Structure formats: C-alpha cells, structure tokens
Amino acid sequence: MxxxxxxxxxxxxxxxxxxxxxxxxxxxxxxxxxxxxxxxxxxxxxxxxxxxxxxxxxxxxxxxxxxxxxxxxxxxxxxxxxxxxxxxxxxxxxxxxxxxxxxxGSGVVGSALGMDKAFMKMAFEKEGLPVVKYRVLRKWERINMEDIKREFNLPLFVKPANLGSSVGISKVKDWNQLGDALKRAFSHDYKILVEQGIKAREIECSVLGNEDPQASLPGEVIPYREFYDYEDKYIKGKTRFKIPVKLSKEVEEKIKNFAIRAFKAVEAWGFARVDFFLQENSIFVNEINTIPGFTEISMFPKLWEASGVPFKELIRRLIKLGFERWEKWKKAG
Ligand SMILES: Nc1ncnc2c1ncn2[C@@H]1O[C@H](COP(=O)(O)OP(=O)(O)O)[C@@H](O)[C@H]1O
Ligand SMILES: [Mg+2]
Missing domain, CATH: 3.40.50.20 (Rossmann fold)
Structure with a gap:
C-alpha cells in the first residue's frame, strides 16, 4: 500500500x-x-x-x-x-x-506566485484577467501619501503582500487612517499593496487538475463583518456561505473560465481555490489559494461535492495528480 x-x-x-x-x-x-x-x-x-x-x-x-x-x-x-x-x-x-x-499540489513557482499578492496580480494581468486597481509599496521606498490620495478613492484596502487569513489587512475609510494602515501592513511584510476598495459580492471557485484543469461550480461567501477578516474567518464564524451559488449562466461560465486561466497564469498544479469580486456584471480576480482550506465544511471540498466529486474521491484524485505531475516533471540529472 x-x-x-x-x-x-x-x-x-x-x-x-x-x-x-x-x-x-x-x-x-x-x-x-x-x-x-x-x-x-x-x-x-x-x-x-x-x-x-x-x-x-x-x-x-x-x-x-x-x-x-x-x-x-x-x-x-x-x-x-x-x-x-x-x-x-x-x-x-x-x-x-x-x-x-x-x-x-503546486510546485515552487506556482506556490510562490500564489502567495505573493504583487506577483500574483502581475501574472493575472499578463493573462488579461481583470484585477482591481492596486499599487505595490516597499518599506524602503519614500511613500508620498498625496500620490495615494490622488490615485485612489475611499475606501481602500492595505495588505501585506505575503500573508493569508486577512492578517495585517486594513480597510481605510478615512484618509487619517492611512498612516496606521500602512504601518500595520509593514509590520508583517517589507512589501505591501494598496488596493482600491470595491463594493462587491465575494465569489469563489475551486480548480482541480494538472495541465488540463477543471473548474467547479462557484460559491459565495457573505461576510458578517465589515470585510472577511481573520475574526470572521475563524473566531466569530458568522460568515454565511452559498454552495453552490446561483448566478446567470454567462457570469458562471466567465467565473469558471477565469478560475482556470488564473490557475494556469501562476502555474498552479493539482488544486487551488480562486476568489473573485463580482460587481453587477463586472468580475475581478482577487486571489488564488494554492492550498485552500480543506476541512469538511471548507469552500474548496464543498464546491467539488456540489459538482459531483465527494470528499474522499477528491483526496484520491489529488494524490493521483501528484504522482502524475511527478512523472511529467522528472528532470534530466
Ligand atoms: N479591493 C478590495 N475591495 C473590497 N474588499 C476587499 C478588497 N480586498 C480585500 N477585501 C476584503 O478583505 C478580505 C481579505 O482580503 P484578501 O485579499 O482575500 O486576503 P487574504 O489572502 O488574507 O484572504 C476579502 O475576502 C474581502 O472581504
Ligand atoms: Mg482571501
């Protein structure tokens, strides 16, 4: 065995x-x-x-x-x-x-791109996927607050480039909160993102496969708090989920297509969950998670279950995909 x-x-x-x-x-x-x-x-x-x-x-x-x-x-x-x-x-x-x-799962490149929100967005943009307006800032650069104020409208989001679970993320609703938000994000990473805040629904889609990945039905996260922050994710747990979520055929197809393209854009392998913002009929790719939450009630397996792949079968397929990738990747030397 x-x-x-x-x-x-x-x-x-x-x-x-x-x-x-x-x-x-x-x-x-x-x-x-x-x-x-x-x-x-x-x-x-x-x-x-x-x-x-x-x-x-x-x-x-x-x-x-x-x-x-x-x-x-x-x-x-x-x-x-x-x-x-x-x-x-x-x-x-x-x-x-x-x-x-x-x-x-993913190799070194896919995993690294999937974690670094700055490079992730570059990969998405190169693939022609819509992302919300953003700017990358590094700790050692001189930051001109006036430029940020000119470029973005309130509210905006400030995030460390390399974290997950909403750690270090702030929603800035008043310009006098910007300084603290930048400081907070920089306390977690040398590189951060300033992002245009948008009012949108949060839609997620699971992807499974290697070079010919498939997308699941989409699901929706309805955050309980101001945004889907750490507390909402893991402590209060009042977030609601719609698995799957009913969307127009056109939007659903677009989400699935974008999810697969996002997966390929960062060169993910095996599995991932791709998260979107949906604003009326505009779709933005927010991020990809190359090792998504995998509890029995997590979005990734739940979406596959709703799409006809039960939990155990999903694990079976992932192991198989891992072996297959290994065979394909066998390098010289
Ligand atoms: N540009 C944005 N506009 C509106 N809400 C946002 C934006 N960026 C992040 N959020 C909110 O913050 C949450 C966490 O941000 P996200 O970029 O997904 O970071 P993480 O990798 O920590 O999950 C999102 O699920 C969403 O609720
Ligand atoms: Mg997220």
Missing part, C-alpha cells in the same frame, strides 16, 4: 486551521492509501504523530536532505496541507524538491 505523508500544522498564523484540515483529510482517507501524519510545531519542528488530534507524543526527525540518515519511514508521496507562509508559499515545496520526493 502506498504511504502518503500528510504534512500539517506549521509556523504560520493558520497553524490551527491546518490541523483542522488535516483532521478532515485523515478521517476521510481513501482506503487504498496509508496516511502518515507529520506534524510541524509552531516552532517549526517536525515529528511523526499518531493522528492530527494526538499531537503530544511522536518521534522528531529532520527532513533536511543533506543531514544524512533521517527518515526511517518510507513515504511514497507527500501531501502538504499547510496554509500561509512556510507551507503554501513554495518553501516546503522547495524542500521536497531538494529531497527528490513526489508531492501533491
């Missing part, structure tokens, strides 16, 4: 979400594979654990490929179920590449 190393936890602020994702995946694992849970602590230590809900004990090990003898367990493919930095951003994928082992 093939063994699948389920890597979860991790150093990002989405540590807990990752544990919930891994728990759902572990409990619904396809019978023909054996899951091997690998937990990364908040400090970044790796250990084999019994299950994603028994994290106390477990043998610690090193995964660094240059440290000689390290892995005592044979694993056929790895499945990183980590969200945010040090997991969804290409770093783990790079480590797995160095180690020369197959893994599920």
């Amino acid at each position: 093939k063994r699948v190393g389920l890597i979860f936890g991790g150093k990002s602020s989405e540590h807990e979400v990752s544990i919930v994702s891994a728990t759902s995946v572990f409990k619904n694992f396809p019978e023909e594979y054996e899951p091997v849970p690998i937990f990364i602590t908040k400090e970044g230590r790796w250990k084999f654990v019994k299950s994603p809900w028994e994290l106390e004990n477990g043998k610690e090990f090193s995964f660094l490929p240059w440290q000689g003898e390290n892995l005592s367990v044979e694993i056929d493919i790895y499945f990183p179920l980590l969200h945010g930095p040090y997991g969804e951003d290409g770093t783990i994928q790079g480590l797995l590449e160095l180690a020369g082992v197959p893994y599920v």
Whole structure:
C-alpha cells in the first residue's frame, strides 16, 4: 500500500486551521492509501504523530536532505496541507524538491506566485484577467501619501503582500487612517499593496487538475463583518456561505473560465481555490489559494461535492495528480 505523508500544522498564523484540515483529510482517507501524519510545531519542528488530534507524543526527525540518515519511514508521496507562509508559499515545496520526493499540489513557482499578492496580480494581468486597481509599496521606498490620495478613492484596502487569513489587512475609510494602515501592513511584510476598495459580492471557485484543469461550480461567501477578516474567518464564524451559488449562466461560465486561466497564469498544479469580486456584471480576480482550506465544511471540498466529486474521491484524485505531475516533471540529472 502506498504511504502518503500528510504534512500539517506549521509556523504560520493558520497553524490551527491546518490541523483542522488535516483532521478532515485523515478521517476521510481513501482506503487504498496509508496516511502518515507529520506534524510541524509552531516552532517549526517536525515529528511523526499518531493522528492530527494526538499531537503530544511522536518521534522528531529532520527532513533536511543533506543531514544524512533521517527518515526511517518510507513515504511514497507527500501531501502538504499547510496554509500561509512556510507551507503554501513554495518553501516546503522547495524542500521536497531538494529531497527528490513526489508531492501533491503546486510546485515552487506556482506556490510562490500564489502567495505573493504583487506577483500574483502581475501574472493575472499578463493573462488579461481583470484585477482591481492596486499599487505595490516597499518599506524602503519614500511613500508620498498625496500620490495615494490622488490615485485612489475611499475606501481602500492595505495588505501585506505575503500573508493569508486577512492578517495585517486594513480597510481605510478615512484618509487619517492611512498612516496606521500602512504601518500595520509593514509590520508583517517589507512589501505591501494598496488596493482600491470595491463594493462587491465575494465569489469563489475551486480548480482541480494538472495541465488540463477543471473548474467547479462557484460559491459565495457573505461576510458578517465589515470585510472577511481573520475574526470572521475563524473566531466569530458568522460568515454565511452559498454552495453552490446561483448566478446567470454567462457570469458562471466567465467565473469558471477565469478560475482556470488564473490557475494556469501562476502555474498552479493539482488544486487551488480562486476568489473573485463580482460587481453587477463586472468580475475581478482577487486571489488564488494554492492550498485552500480543506476541512469538511471548507469552500474548496464543498464546491467539488456540489459538482459531483465527494470528499474522499477528491483526496484520491489529488494524490493521483501528484504522482502524475511527478512523472511529467522528472528532470534530466
Ligand atoms: N479591493 C478590495 N475591495 C473590497 N474588499 C476587499 C478588497 N480586498 C480585500 N477585501 C476584503 O478583505 C478580505 C481579505 O482580503 P484578501 O485579499 O482575500 O486576503 P487574504 O489572502 O488574507 O484572504 C476579502 O475576502 C474581502 O472581504
Ligand atoms: Mg482571501
């Protein structure tokens, strides 16, 4: 039986979400594979654990490929179920590449582009996908507030380039909040984005596949708070979801088409969730998540379920896609 190393936890602020994702995946694992849970602590230590809900004990090990003898367990493919930095951003994928082992999902480039909101938008624009007006700022640049005021209308959003879960994001509704919003975003990253705030519905679409990816039916997120922030996502939990959401045929087809193009634009592999803003009939691509939330109630699996792919089958397909990509990618040398 093939063994699948389920890597979860991790150093990002989405540590807990990752544990919930891994728990759902572990409990619904396809019978023909054996899951091997690998937990990364908040400090970044790796250990084999019994299950994603028994994290106390477990043998610690090193995964660094240059440290000689390290892995005592044979694993056929790895499945990183980590969200945010040090997991969804290409770093783990790079480590797995160095180690020369197959893994599920996007490679280094797709993961990195999918995490960096500045480069992600460039990739989308190059593909001709509509994105809201934005500007990238770096910590060491001299920032002229007057330029920002001239370029954008209120409200606007200020976000760190490389985080997820709405961490460090502010909605600026009054110009005198701009300074604090910039400071807050810069406390998380050297690179940030200023974005035109728009009043729009939030539509999401799941994508599955390698070189010929398919899109699911779209779903809608209806945030409870001012915007879909960290608290709304994980603490208050009052956000409502429409899975799937009924849209006009034309808009639905466009969303699906944009989702696939966004997936290809960043060179994602295996799976992703693409998030949109829908303003009457205008569609903007907001972002792509290359390791989307994967709990039983998460948008990514729920949309596939609504599109005819049940949870367990989804995991099965992802593992298969991981092996297939590995075969295709086998490089010289
Ligand atoms: N330009 C924008 N206009 C309106 N709302 C926005 C805009 N950018 C972000 N938001 C709100 O903030 C939330 C989080 O922003 P997002 O860019 O998706 O970051 P994250 O990667 O942390 O999810 C969105 O789901 C949406 O509710
Ligand atoms: Mg988002």
